[in-house]
Amino acid sequence: MTINEKQDELIADFSLMENWMDKYEYIIQLGKELPLIDEQYKTDDNLIKGCQSRVWLHTELKDGKLYFTGDSDAVITKGLISLMIAALSGHTPAEIAATDVYFIDAIGLRSHLSPTRSNGLLSMLKQMKLYAVAYMAKQAN
Amino acid sequence: MQHISEIETTFDVERVRKDFPLLQQASVYGIPLVYLDNAATTQKPRVVLDILEQYYTGYNSNVHRGVHQLSQQATEAYEQARNTVAAYINAADSKEIIFTKGTTDSINLVASSFGRKYLQAGDVVLISAMEHHSNIVPWQIICEEKGAELKVIPINERGELRMDAFSQLLDDKVKIVAVTYVSNTLGTVNPVREIIAQAHARNIPVLLDAAQGIQHIAIDVQELQPDFLAFSGHKVYGPTGIGVLYGKEAWLDKMPPYQGGGDMIKTVTFAKTIYNQLPYKFEAGTPHIAGAIGLAAALDYVKQIGIDKIAHWEEQLQEYALQQLQQVEGIRFIGQAAHRAASISFLVDQIHPYDLGELLDKQGVAVRTGHHCTEPLMDIFQIPGTVRASLSLYNTFEDIDKLVAAVNKAAAMLK
Numbered sequence: 001m002t003i004n005e006k007q008d009e010l011i012a013d014f015s016l017m018e019n020w021m022d023k024y025e026y027i028i029q030l031g032k033e034l035p036l037i038d039e040q041y042k043t044d045d046n047l048i049k050g051c052q053s054r055v056w057l058h059t060e061l062k063d064g065k066l067y068f069t070g071d072s073d074a075v076i077t078k079g080l081i082s083l084m085i086a087a088l089s090g091h092t093p094a095e096i097a098a099t100d101v102y103f104i105d106a107i108g109l110r111s112h113l114s115p116t117r118s119n120g121l122l123s124m125l126k127q128m129k130l131y132a133v134a135y136m137a138k139q140a141n
Numbered sequence: 142m143q144h145i146s147e148i149e150t151t152f153d154v155e156r157v158r159k160d161f162p163l164l165q166q167a168s169v170y171g172i173p174l175v176y177l178d179n180a181a182t183t184q185k186p187r188v189v190l191d192i193l194e195q196y197y198t199g200y201n202s203n204v205h206r207g208v209h210q211l212s213q214q215a216t217e218a219y220e221q222a223r224n225t226v227a228a229y230i231n232a233a234d235s236k237e238i239i240f241t242k243g244t245t246d247s248i249n250l251v252a253s254s255f256g257r258k259y260l261q262a263g264d265v266v267l268i269s270a271m272e273h274h275s276n277i278v279p280w281q282i283i284c285e286e287k288g289a290e291l292k293v294i295p296i297n298e299r300g301e302l303r304m305d306a307f308s309q310l311l312d313d314k315v316k317i318v319a320v321t322y323v324s325n326t327l328g329t330v331n332p333v334r335e336i337i338a339q340a341h342a343r344n345i346p347v348l349l350d351a352a353q354g355i356q357h358i359a360i361d362v363q364e365l366q367p368d369f370l371a372f373s374g375h376k377v378y379g380p381t382g383i384g385v386l387y388g389k390e391a392w393l394d395k396m397p398p399y400q401g402g403g404d405m406i407k408t409v410t411f412a413k414t415i416y417n418q419l420p421y422k423f424e425a426g427t428p429h430i431a432g433a434i435g436l437a438a439a440l441d442y443v444k445q446i447g448i449d450k451i452a453h454w455e456e457q458l459q460e461y462a463l464q465q466l467q468q469v470e471g472i473r474f475i476g477q478a479a480h481r482a483a484s485i486s487f488l489v490d491q492i493h494p495y496d497l498g499e500l501l502d503k504q505g506v507a508v509r510t511g512h513h514c515t516e517p518l519m520d521i522f523q524i525p526g527t528v529r530a531s532l533s534l535y536n537t538f539e540d541i542d543k544l545v546a547a548v549n550k551a552a553a554m555l556k
Contacts, residue, residue, distance in 0.1 A: 020170055020503040021554075028496075028554055052495040052511050052526065073525060074493035075555060076500075 003095055006087045007103035014107035023107070024076065031079030037071040048123045053077045055124050059131045064139075065090055066132060070124070080109070080121050088128055093139070096132035101125060152454045157446065158535050160186040172505030175543045180325050180353055180484045180531030181509050182375045185439070189379060192438040196431045204430055205404055205421070219430050222437035223420070226385055229440045230370065231361040234390060236419040240433050243384035244352040245275040247371035248319070250386055250423060251348055254396040255317060255369075256283030265314040269294040269302055269331070270521060271324040274514040276350045280319060294320070296521070300327035300476035304335065311339055318347045322354030326513040326529065327476025328459075328484035330358070337366055346392060352376055356533070357455060357482045359448045368392055374432060379439035383432025386423070393419050400425040451534045455483055458532050462541045469548050475527045486513075486527035489548065492555045494526040500551035501528070506544050 001009075017023045037046075041058035048055040053074035060067045068089045072078040087103060088096050104110060158164050161184045167174040176184065196218070202211035204219045220235075227235035241247045260266070266280045270293050277291075284291045292315075294307045302320075311318070318340045323330050333349055340347045346368035351360060356377040362370055369392070374383040388396075398405055398416055402425030407415040416422045443451065462485055466472055471490035488494060498510030511526040512519045519526060530544055 021500075021550075024500060024503060025554060053493060054525075074495040076496045 003087055003091055003099045007101070007106075010083060010087060010103045011106045023109075027079035027083070028075055029079070030082040031072075031075040031077070034071070034078050034082040034085075035069065037069040041069065042071060048127055055081065055121070057081075057124055057127055059128070061093075061135055065092055066096055066128075066135065068128060077121060080104075081124060084121070084125060084128070093132040093135035097129055097136055099129075152446075152450045154454065154535065154537055158537075160188070160442075161535055162187055162190065164535060169505050169507070170503060175506045175540045175547075177530040177532065177536065177540065177544060178507045178509050179356075179533035179536075180376070180513075180529065182381065183356065183378050183533055184535065185380070185435075186378055186442050188442050189435050189438045193380065193431050193435050196434050201431075203427055215430055218434050219428065222433040225437035225440055229444065230355075230387060231363050232387055233363055237387055237390050237393065239386040239388065239393070239420045239423045240428050241371075241384040241386050242382055242429070243373040243375070244350060244371045245279075245384075247369075247384050247386035248276055248348065248350065249279045250399045251317075251319075251369050251371075251388070251396075252279035252283045254399045254423075255346075255392070256280075256287060256289075258395065258397055259316050260284070260287040260289045262288030263314065264289040264316045265292050265310075265312075266290070267292050267294065267307075267310055267315045267318045267320075269320045270296045271300065271302070271327055271329060271515065271518055272319075272321055273325055273350065273352070274516070276319055276321060276348075277517070289316070290314075293517075296329075299478055300324065300329050301478045301480075302329075302331050302336075304332065307336065308339060311343060311345070313343065315340075315343070315345050318345055319350070320347070321350040321352075322360075323351075323357065323482050323484075324476065324478075324515075325353045325484060326486055326515045326518055326527065327478060328481040328486070328531075329476055329478035330354075330480040330482050332480075333367070334365065341366065353482070353484065356443070357448075357452055359452070362387055374436035374439065377436075377439055378442060379436035380429075380432045383429045383436050385436075390419065393423070398422050398425070402426045404428075446534065452482075454534060455532050455536075458536055458538065458541065459483065459485070461538055462530065462532070462544070465541055465545045466548070469545065469552065471552065472548075475522055475524065483533070484529055484531040486529045488524060488527055489552045490556065492552060494524075494528045496555050497528050497548070497551050500554060501544070501547050504543075504547040504550065506547045508544075 037056050037058050042056050046056045046058050053072050056071045058069045068085045070081040072081055163184045200211050200214040202215040204216040223235045223238045227238045232238055266284055280291050292310055295303045297303055320331060322333055337347045348369040349367040351370050351372040355372040368389050370387040372385050375381040405417050405422050405425040407417050473488050475486040494510040498508055501508050509529045
């Protein structure tokens with residue numbers, strides 16, 4: 001599945017939910033299920049400090065594809081990380097770097113990606129793209 | 142007790158709510174809004190909105206300069222606003238009222254101007270552990286510049302100032318004490334009378350951050366005797382961008398200007414500038430004219446209802462809120478001072494405050510989450526932040542019920 005196909009699938013999942021509390025119920029569930037980042041990677045280097053909640057992100061390159069694991073001290077943020085990872089993990093750096101992440105907006109969670117939200121999600125997305133670009137540069141060398 | 146029941150019958154919250162257009166209209170996600178973020182900013186009554194419109198549609202003009210009719214009208218209204226503020230806090234003279242951008246600006250003014258003149262290497266500025274960043278950072282800046290030291294009055298586990306420690310810290314090296322009247326995070330009302338008495342016994346001036354005090358407590362500066370008092374318009378039902386610095390004339394006279402520019406000068410040549418008299422010495426540039434007029438209208442509004450009645454109503458709401466929230470399983474109050482006003486900070490079990498705030502928002506309840514610009518305080522309590530519900534005169538018992546129900550629902554989802 002391409003990243004955009006995954007995004008469309010997430011949008012379809014959320015379109016079934018009628019109200020905000022249902023959406024959040026789902027996000028919280030995902031947050032609780034998110035495979036925790038390997039403790040050894042929960043370092044300050046991997047910490048993305050938002051104002052309100054903290055986010056850790058670890059990136060690995062396997063067979064030319066990027067795999068992300070993450071964690072947050074806030075479960076809703078964790079659920080949102082889970083969505084982001086579901087969409088982007090397991091793709092090539094080139095695909096990730098070129099992706100326009102539109103599903104967050106489409107499912108009505110755009111405010112979570114606003115710079116004033118300070119929940120670390122926007123920083124995390126930037127970080128994911130930054131890794132992708134960095135790996136691309138590495139591969140090009 | 143008769144006095145109290147009298148008050149109860151004369152405070153009509155439903156009538157008060159009708160004065161606030163936003164409360165009549167606002168809904169979030171299709172749910173009527175429960176606004177409990179009043180410590181961040183308050184809503185504005187119709188009288189304030191009307192006067193702003195009247196100013197901009199009727200006599201918008203620059204002050205202190207023009208000879209034309211409108212300018213004189215604006216100047217008169219602006220200076221009348223200063224008189225209203227002076228009367229509201231019972232300042233000895235309206236030239237002791239400096240209009241600023243807000244509390245932060247007021248404190249920066251004192252830190253910079255007083256600090257430049259009176260702070261030297263080895264001197265001490267004394268603040269408290271529960272200060273807002275805006276009563277920490279300006280002092281850090283000037284202390285660093287002057288080689289002075291910033292010392293901190295500690296708090297106990299209930300979130301009250303340790304007055305024993307304060308007395309010990311108060312030595313002759315201290316050049317100014319700057320403390321908050323009411324903690325924006327803990328709701329603690331500090332014993333400012335005693336702080337001022339002890340400081341004055343050593344001839345040390347005191348700055349009070351009244352950003353969370355002015356809207357809840359009657360303040361009479363001639364009786365309380367702070368040397369400086371800072372507050373913001375928008376937290377007392379006035380516009381944003383306008384604030385007040387009250388300073389005793391004796392201090393303000395001796396202090397150098399904070400910013401240079403128009404209006405703060407008497408004569409300017411390239412060789413030398415003669416500064417204007419008080420209060421204009423500290424009001425460089427075109428002031429927030431509409432803001433000042435709006436703030437005066439807000440204070441008039443408060444005065445008309447009566448700050449004591451407001452305080453009494455808010456006290457009842459606070460008692461009820463504490464009582465009802467106490468029933469929430471796993472709740473922990475951050476700040477349990479005996480004497481408190483309006484702000485209630487809490488956490489539920491191990492739930493992150495951000496998660497709780499997010500789900501309260503989605504249920505139409507507006508609270509603030511995070512460190513509330515008091516990071517050092519969060520470090521003391523070793524928490525990432527709190528959920529803070531803060532009350533105002535237009536809140537109702539029903540608002541509290543909705544808050545508690547929303548907290549219960551959110552906690553159930555997050556556990």
